[in-house]
Amino acid sequence: MKKCLLLLFCWAAAGVVAQNKQLLYGVDDLPQSLLLNPGASYNFDTYFGIPLVSGFSVSGGSKGVSAWDIFQVGGDINGRINNAVRRLDNKDVFTANQQLEILSFGWLGRDKESFYSGGMYQETDVLLYFPKDIAVLAYDGNAPYINRPFQFSDISVTAELLSVYHFGINKKLSRKLRLGARAKLYMSMANVNSTGNEGFFRTRDTPEGPNFYTHEIVGANVEANTSGLAGIIDDDGDISSITKNAILSPNIGLGIDIGGTYNFSDQLSVSASLLDIGFISHTRDVRTYGLSGSYELDGLELEFPALLAGESTTDYWDEFIDEVEEQLPYKDGQEESYTTWRPVKFNGGFNYGFREDIDGGCNCTDKSGRRFTSNVGLHINAIKRPKSVFTAATIYYDRAWNSFLRTKITYTANAFSQKNIGLLFSTKIKNFNFYLAADNLLEYTDVSKARELSLQMGMQVVINPK
Amino acid sequence: MYIRLKYACGFLLACLLASCSSELDFDQADEVVLTPKVDANLVFFTLGTETFLDETIPDTTVVVRDTTRLEFLDDSFVRDNIKEIELTFQVDNTFLQSFTNKSVFLNANGVEQYVLEFSVESSPDGTTARTTVVEMLDENEIEAIRNSTQLANELMLNTNGSFIDGMISLQSKALYSLEIGDL
Numbered sequence: 001m002k003k004c005l006l007l008l009f010c011w012a013a014a015g016v017v018a019q020n021k022q023l024l025y026g027v028d029d030l031p032q033s034l035l036l037n038p039g040a041s042y043n044f045d046t047y048f049g050i051p052l053v054s055g056f057s058v059s060g061g062s063k064g065v066s067a068w069d070i071f072q073v074g075g076d077i078n079g080r081i082n083n084a085v086r087r088l089d090n091k092d093v094f095t096a097n098q099q100l101e102i103l104s105f106g107w108l109g110r111d112k113e114s115f116y117s118g119g120m121y122q123e124t125d126v127l128l129y130f131p132k133d134i135a136v137l138a139y140d141g142n143a144p145y146i147n148r149p150f151q152f153s154d155i156s157v158t159a160e161l162l163s164v165y166h167f168g169i170n171k172k173l174s175r176k177l178r179l180g181a182r183a184k185l186y187m188s189m190a191n192v193n194s195t196g197n198e199g200f201f202r203t204r205d206t207p208e209g210p211n212f213y214t215h216e217i218v219g220a221n222v223e224a225n226t227s228g229l230a231g232i233i234d235d236d237g238d239i240s241s242i243t244k245n246a247i248l249s250p251n252i253g254l255g256i257d258i259g260g261t262y263n264f265s266d267q268l269s270v271s272a273s274l275l276d277i278g279f280i281s282h283t284r285d286v287r288t289y290g291l292s293g294s295y296e297l298d299g300l301e302l303e304f305p306a307l308l309a310g311e312s313t314t315d316y317w318d319e320f321i322d323e324v325e326e327q328l329p330y331k332d333g334q335e336e337s338y339t340t341w342r343p344v345k346f347n348g349g350f351n352y353g354f355r356e357d358i359d360g361g362c363n364c365t366d367k368s369g370r371r372f373t374s375n376v377g378l379h380i381n382a383i384k385r386p387k388s389v390f391t392a393a394t395i396y397y398d399r400a401w402n403s404f405l406r407t408k409i410t411y412t413a414n415a416f417s418q419k420n421i422g423l424l425f426s427t428k429i430k431n432f433n434f435y436l437a438a439d440n441l442l443e444y445t446d447v448s449k450a451r452e453l454s455l456q457m458g459m460q461v462v463i464n465p466k
Numbered sequence: 467m468y469i470r471l472k473y474a475c476g477f478l479l480a481c482l483l484a485s486c487s488s489e490l491d492f493d494q495a496d497e498v499v500l501t502p503k504v505d506a507n508l509v510f511f512t513l514g515t516e517t518f519l520d521e522t523i524p525d526t527t528v529v530v531r532d533t534t535r536l537e538f539l540d541d542s543f544v545r546d547n548i549k550e551i552e553l554t555f556q557v558d559n560t561f562l563q564s565f566t567n568k569s570v571f572l573n574a575n576g577v578e579q580y581v582l583e584f585s586v587e588s589s590p591d592g593t594t595a596r597t598t599v600v601e602m603l604d605e606n607e608i609e610a611i612r613n614s615t616q617l618a619n620e621l622m623l624n625t626n627g628s629f630i631d632g633m634i635s636l637q638s639k640a641l642y643s644l645e646i647g648d649l
Contacts, residue, residue, distance in 0.1 A: 067490055068488050068490065071490040071491055071492055071494060071495075072488065072489075072490065072491075073489050073490070073491045077494040077495075077497055077498060078497070078498060078499055081498065137502070138500060138502060139500055139501075139502060140502055140503065141502030141503040141504045141505070141644070142503075142504060142505055142506075143502075143503035143504060143505040143641060144503065146505065203505060210510050210512065210635070210637070211507045211510040211637045211638070211639070212507060212554070212556070212637050212638075212639045213505070213506075213507050213639065215506065215507065297507070298507060298510060299507030299508055299509055299510045299637075299638070299639075300508070300509045300510075300534050300536075301509070301510055301511055302509050302510070302511040302532040302534065302619055303511070303532065304511065304513060304517055304530045304531070304532045304621075305532070306517075313532075313533075315535070316534040316535070317534055317535035317536070317537060446488055449488065
């Protein structure tokens with residue numbers, strides 16, 4: 001247990017834009033680009049994924065601290081943890097995301113201007129803000145921090161395991177404009193959600209008060225919801241209910257992706273998409289834990305009843321417990337329905353193609369113009385998270401070397417990292433496509449010190465336009 | 467061109483396949499210890515002259531006593547992790563007489579486990595006289611506190627038969643130093 005907590009702690013830190021798939025965005029040879037922008041340009045007639053291996057991505061990271069920072073051999077681990085607790089703040093975040101395509105397919109419509117795609121994928125998405133105030137309170141106690149409020153809002157965590165059925169349409173509206181939309185049906189397998197917490201705990205110095213301090217909980221509104229976890233909570237770790245929910249879950253949601261591409265000219269285009277505009281309604285196998293209200297405690301006041309005069313004794317402890325329960329009502333596993341919103345993602349791209357045309361100068365599928373062997377551009381990614389919006393900007397150089405190999409190199413910067421270099425290569429042998437992409441290549445020199453990594457790979461059958 | 471291509475692919479594969487990791491020692495997790503210091507109020511009271519006028523048993527000494535349960539002391543988490551306890555009492559007295567304060571920690575059966583007794587200064591002229599007592603407990607005394615679930619506070623007013631008038635208030639707190647190694 002301790003190891004698990006510490007490993008989690010190691011990841012707890014800042015500013016990672018997990019799910020930013022800048023290496024795949026806009027690569028028109030890869031069907032996965034349609035999952036990032038349903039209105040993207042594409043260069044295939046038909047595709048179908050090889051079940052379970054057509055697409056896999058995993059990403060996660062931290063900035064403030066790495067596994068090596070805590071678990072390096074020698075020295076004092078408690079000192080290193082102490083340093084990390086001081087260094088991290090409540091905006092530092094641990095994030096991990098994993099997607100596995102179970103089924104994927106797509107085909108060009110008879111009108112040659114519409115492309116239909118669909119499938120099913122499984123996703124795990126975890127986001128945990130470093131609970132700075134709670135960690136400091138646990139590590140140091142309240143004694144060094146008299147009069148300092150410890151904010152409950154620092155507790156912010158979401159974890160979702162779900163499967164997603166999706167179907168999208170990509171439609172060319174004119175020579176310049178292409179739009180797309182994708183409908184999604186979410187099947188939540190398991191969910192933990194505790195966000196939007198409020199209130200604080202404080203020990204206040206009271207020189208004019210009846211005792212040394214007033215211990216106070218002010219405006220508490222702390223709640224954690226779970227769904228799909230009854231088997232684990234109630235039945236000692238039975239996870240069978242989670243796996244059953246993968247195909248058909250009682251906790252379902254709806255969502256939509258929208259996107260488009262506008263070609264200013266054959267060489268210049270802009271694109272944008274909004275993904276996962278949707279929600280999941282959790283109504284079955286749900287549990288709610290929480291605490292709300294305000295309470296002040298000066299200690300237990302003794303009244304010294306005049307027993308000889310017939311006054312009765314007072315049960316101060318029971319009175320105290322009753323007061324706490326009345327003023328700080330708590331929920332201990334009540335079955336309450338709740339709704340979670342999917343993290344909305346924005347992608348925006350600006351692409352400029354140059355050098356000689358691929359395929360003799362004609363993009364025969366979408367007829368939107370010529371295709372070039374080289375592309376440079378800018379990609380912006382943003383993800384809405386409980387406390388903030390994570391943003392990242394990428395510049396890239398994308399090169400099709402020949403009919404079977406394409407590479408893309410990216411440099412990505414966000415508020416927390418300015419040395420993220422990524423590389424994609426996609427190879428095609430006859431109709432069989434394989435791609436491999438990795439971020440933060442500089443971090444691979446020593447994985448134990450890595451604070452952010454992501455990897456995407458997959459293989460599928462892609463039939464190109466003749 | 468193909469040389470550059472070869473380098474690009476080779477670089478990615480080299481990064482992924484030949485990446486290395488410094489040696490890590492996850493067994494150090496067993497050495498992790500949290501050492502919070504928790505400062506918490508205990509009991510308090512303010513008593514006026516009337517409290518001592520009601521109690522008329524001895525001629526020259528008035529004794530008042532009250533007891534409360536402190537069940538958190540019996541909590542297994544507290545029992546297992548307390549390493550140090552520092553008790554602080556502060557008494558403000560405007561009586562012209564001195565007091566003796568006795569704070570007694572009792573187990574569930576009412577048997578004394580630990581007693582802290584101290585004198586409270588008398589006021590020279592009706593103004594507030596403050597007495598502060600800070601007591602750092604030794605290992606045996608901490609063990610006695612671990613066995614306690616109640617706190618009784620006893621005040622003895624030494625009247626010497628003279629007129630009494632004033633106010634006495636007591637504040638108390640405990641500073642617990644914990645050592646939490648079993649997360």
